[in-house]
Amino acid sequence: MLLDHVVQLARCTAAGDAVTDSFISLLRDASDDHETLVAWNGAADSELSAARVDSLRRLRRGLAAGTKDLDGQVMHLQAPDCRTTSVRWGSLSPRDWREDGLGVELPAVHFQLKHLEQTMYLEVAVVDERGEVMIVRCSTFQTAPELLPSTEAHPRLLHFPLLFPLSDSSVPLLTSWCTITLPLRSLLLSLTPPVKLKCVVGVAVHATCRLRRVWFSEEDAPAEVDEALLLRGGMPELALFAAVEGQAGE
Incomplete structure (x- = not known):
């Protein structure tokens, strides 16, 4: 059921x-087992199995010792080049967002992520009141906030650094999992001139x-999934949620 749900909603x-x-695979966070491949280079699974297990083992050795894992299934995304491997809902294209876009009007988006101390980034495509698309990107390779103008090939880009707690800090980490929240409405209104989120x-x-x-949620809503929403049939993993009554996102 979980795999079917992911394949139907995500690219x-x-x-x-x-x-x-x-x-990209679905696996147990604590043990890396019970794995189901979702996307790979097209080679036979048997040819990739040993190399994939070895690469997962090497990643785990690079994490802070003693941090707790989740006792459940999660999505693992891995690549030497972060541009090549991703999961996407809806459209990031200025050309087809009207046909393929999510159309979510809630102004805050939340990501529950595990930092693997590798290069990664998030992207959110928004449409303003004039119908123009802007990409909000958060990446581990950006060093300062930057607003880049649109070009013929790309929409306007608002790029932020994505910072995680350091594993070698003086305060020990309990887990490598965290919640990243983007208050999109506030971010866009802070631009000069202000941009109104549609x-x-x-x-x-x-x-x-x-x-x-x-x-997704209202900006003043808690950055957690509404448990009542889950009891009404919402999938607890790898789905888009609205943390307000009666509005489940796709």
Whole structure:
């Protein structure tokens, strides 16, 4: 049921060459087992299995010792080049957002992520009151906020650094999992001139990281999934949620 739900709602893309470290799978966070491949380079699973297990083992050795894992299934995205491997809901394209976009009007988006101390980034495509698309990107390779103008090939880009707690800090980390919240309405209104958010049309997460949840809410709502929403039939993993009564996002 979980895999069917992910395939129906998301576009999962992995590098198409023979790089065995580029793949997306569903697996147990604590043990890396019970794995189901979602996207890979097209080679037979038997050819990739040993290399994938070895690469997962190497990633785990690089994490802070003693941090707790989740006892459940999550999505693992991995690639040497983060541009090649991603999961996406809706559209990030200025050309087809009207047909394929999410159309979510809630102004805050939340990501429950596990930082694997690798390069990664998030992208959210928004549409303003004039019908123009802007990409809000948060990446581990950006050093300062930057607003880039649109070009013929790309929409306007608002780029932020994505910072995670350091594993070697003086305060020990309990877990590598955290919640990233983007208050989109506030971010756009802080620009000069201010931009008024109309809706969100696309969300993407790029390797390398682990993803458990993505959901939307009002800006003043708690940055957690509404448990009552889950009891009404919402999937608890890897889905888009609205943390307000009666509005479940796709």
